[in-house]
Amino acid sequence: MSTVSLARCESYEPQEVESAVRHAVELVGGISNFVGRGDRVLLKPNLLSANPPEKNITTNPQVVRTAARLVLEAGGIPFIGDSPGLDSFRRVADRTGMAGVGRELGIEVVELTRPKPVSPPAGAVFKRLEIASQALEADVIINVPKLKTHSQMMFTLGVKNLFGTIVAQRKAEWHHMAGVDRDTFASLHLDIYLSLRPALTVLDGVWGMEGHGPTNGKPRRINLIAASEDSVAMDVSICHLINAPLRSFPLYRVARARRIGETDIRRIAFKGTSPADFSVRDFQVPALDSLGVLPGIFDRFTKRFLVSRPIQDSGSCTDCGRCEKICPSDAITREVKKVRFDYDRCIRCYCCQELCPQDSIGFKSGLLVRMLNRLNR
Numbered sequence: 001m002s003t004v005s006l007a008r009c010e011s012y013e014p015q016e017v018e019s020a021v022r023h024a025v026e027l028v029g030g031i032s033n034f035v036g037r038g039d040r041v042l043l044k045p046n047l048l049s050a051n052p053p054e055k056n057i058t059t060n061p062q063v064v065r066t067a068a069r070l071v072l073e074a075g076g077i078p079f080i081g082d083s084p085g086l087d088s089f090r091r092v093a094d095r096t097g098m099a100g101v102g103r104e105l106g107i108e109v110v111e112l113t114r115p116k117p118v119s120p121p122a123g124a125v126f127k128r129l130e131i132a133s134q135a136l137e138a139d140v141i142i143n144v145p146k147l148k149t150h151s152q153m154m155f156t157l158g159v160k161n162l163f164g165t166i167v168a169q170r171k172a173e174w175h176h177m178a179g180v181d182r183d184t185f186a187s188l189h190l191d192i193y194l195s196l197r198p199a200l201t202v203l204d205g206v207w208g209m210e211g212h213g214p215t216n217g218k219p220r221r222i223n224l225i226a227a228s229e230d231s232v233a234m235d236v237s238i239c240h241l242i243n244a245p246l247r248s249f250p251l252y253r254v255a256r257a258r259r260i261g262e263t264d265i266r267r268i269a270f271k272g273t274s275p276a277d278f279s280v281r282d283f284q285v286p287a288l289d290s291l292g293v294l295p296g297i298f299d300r301f302t303k304r305f306l307v308s309r310p311i312q313d314s315g316s317c318t319d320c321g322r323c324e325k326i327c328p329s330d331a332i333t334r335e336v337k338k339v340r341f342d343y344d345r346c347i348r349c350y351c352c353q354e355l356c357p358q359d360s361i362g363f364k365s366g367l368l369v370r371m372l373n374r375l376n377r
Contacts, residue, residue, distance in 0.1 A: 002233035002262035003028055005271045006278065007225045009206050012053070012062050017225070021066040021202060024227035027271040034199040034229075035140055037075030042138035043067055044198070046146040046161050047082035048214055049355060050095040056207040056219040059146045061097030063204040063225070067144055068105050078142075079108035081134055082164045085171050086326055086355055110134060115167045120195045123258065125187040135165040135196060143198040143231060147205035147222060147238060149213035151286045151350045151363070153182060154249050156214050157238055158201040158231030159193045166192070172328035172351065186250040190260050193231060201231045205238070210284040216359040217284075224278050232261020233268050240265050241275055242283040308363045310352055312339040317360040323352035 005027035009020035025031055035041055045059035053060050064080060071078040080102060084092045089111035093099040102109035112132035120129060135141065145161035153160060166174060174188060205224035211217035222242070228234040232255045239246050246252045256263040287308075317337045324332045324339075331345035332352060339352075339361070353361040 001267050001269055002228065002230035003269045003271060004226055004228040004230075004233055004237045006273045006275060007227075008223055008273045008277060009225045010223050012060050012206055014062055014065070017060070017062040017206070018066045018069070020225040021063060021227075022070065024202065024225050024272065025070060025200070028200070028227050028229060031070040031074045034142070035071050035074040035076040039074075039076040039139040040137075041071045041076045041078045041140040041142060042135055043071070043078055043080045043142050043144055044135070044161065044164060045080065045082060045096075045098065045144040046148070046156065046164065047084055047092050047096055047098065049084060049357075050087040050091040051215075052095055053097050056146075056209055057148075057215055058096045059144050059204045060206065061101050063202065063206075064098065064144055065101045065105070067142055067202055068101065068107055071142070072105065072107075076140065077107075078105075079110055079134075081108075081110045081112045081132075083112040083132060083166065083168045083171075084164075085168055085351075086322055112165055113167055115170060118195050120191045124191045124194060125184070126191045129191060129195060130167070130170060131192065131195060132165050132167050141196055141198040143201040145201065145203055147203060147208035147224070149210055149217050149284070149286050151212050151214075151353055152348075153185060153189075153251065154244070154286060155235065155238070155251070157235040157251075158198075158203065158228075159189050159235055159251055159255075162192050162196055162198065162231075163189055165196060172326060182250040183254050186254040187258070189251065190232075190255060190258065194260065198231060200227065200229060201234050202227045203234060203238070205278075212286055212353065212362070215354055216356065220280075220283065222278060222280065230261050232263060236261075236263050236265060237268055237270070237275075241278045242280040242285075244283065244285045248285075309343055309346065309348065310341060310350060310361050311364045312341075313360045313362060314338055315360075316358045318358055320357065322355050322357065323361060326351045326355050 005024045007020040007024040051057045068078040114133040115130035116133040203226040205222040209217040210220045331342040
């Protein structure tokens with residue numbers, strides 16, 4: 001049995017956020033249950049890119065600020081850290097408001113660097129990972145994700161947020177190694193989770209994101225702050241609240257198969273505000289497809305005919321070059337605001353769409369997605 005606490009928070013006004021975060025943490029045992037005096041505590045927000053808080057792409061600084069204050073009150077030594085995939089860390093920290101939190105509270109805001117080899121626990125799918133040493137050396141990790149959709153993995157929530165402890169450029173390498181088998185990529189996220197074991201997850205769901213997240217979706221007001229010791233239970237609970245189909249969520253499928261965390265909603269105890277108060281019936285969840293529907297010898301066929309592929313809207317392109325830089329399989333070339341995709345090389349990770357600042361990259365739905373949509377699956 002796992003516990004997930006839910007607190008209503010209707011704005012990012014500092015006092016309202018502080019009240020909601022404090023209440024959510026108290027309901028799962030209080031900060032002293034997780035942080036001891038002198039503990040060095042990594043606060044791991046979602047700092048995907050250099051966007052201001054009002055874009056609702058990154059964890060709101062007010063949520064991180066309150067989490068840091070709780071750690072300080074418990075006698076811990078908090079620091080804020082992440083490893084953005086493309087933008088410079090200094091710019092990300094400034095634009096997202098995290099640098100301001102650091103200055104206000106006198107705490108470090110650091111880029112997660114220096115990858116260090118780590119052997120995940122028994123039962124892991126990936127036998128060797130390289131995780132930022134600052135995360136491995138922290139006494140405690142408090143995970144502070146944003147409630148967002150993700151065009152490749154359906155959601156970025158508690159477990160996937162820890163992918164940010166993989167040092168910047170290495171993320172593309174892992175995308176390429178995991179390919180487009182979403183269950184394999186979910187196993188990678190779970191192996192990172194098992195290696196880091198965050199003591200507490202505090203979710204920013206005051207404003208979330210629906211549609212084609214994690215960057216170019218639409219902000220959606222949920223009015224939620226949630227907390228749990230079990231990030232898997234947290235992620236399953238969010239799907240339950242917003243009526244997302246669990247069977248389509250790769251992380252749920254793999255966590256259930258591997259018996260990691262609590263995946264049975266009947267065995268998750270909710271504390272605080274009733275889950276019914278956060279119920280959303282029309283939340284826009286991205287439709288996913290996968291190469292894994294046929295044996296590997298058919299990969300080329302399924303890529304070309306069954307699964308969705310990225311396409312460009314050249315009219316909004318500013319020729320920034322991010323898509324070409326981030327592509328883990330070198331499947332993109334540019335010619336003056338014209339992006340060319342090598343679909344045979346493309347692994348359908350959709351990193352190009354994820355980090356395009358102008359939302360100039362969309363999808364041409366594959367036959368598999370079109371069939372599933374017709375069946376309301």
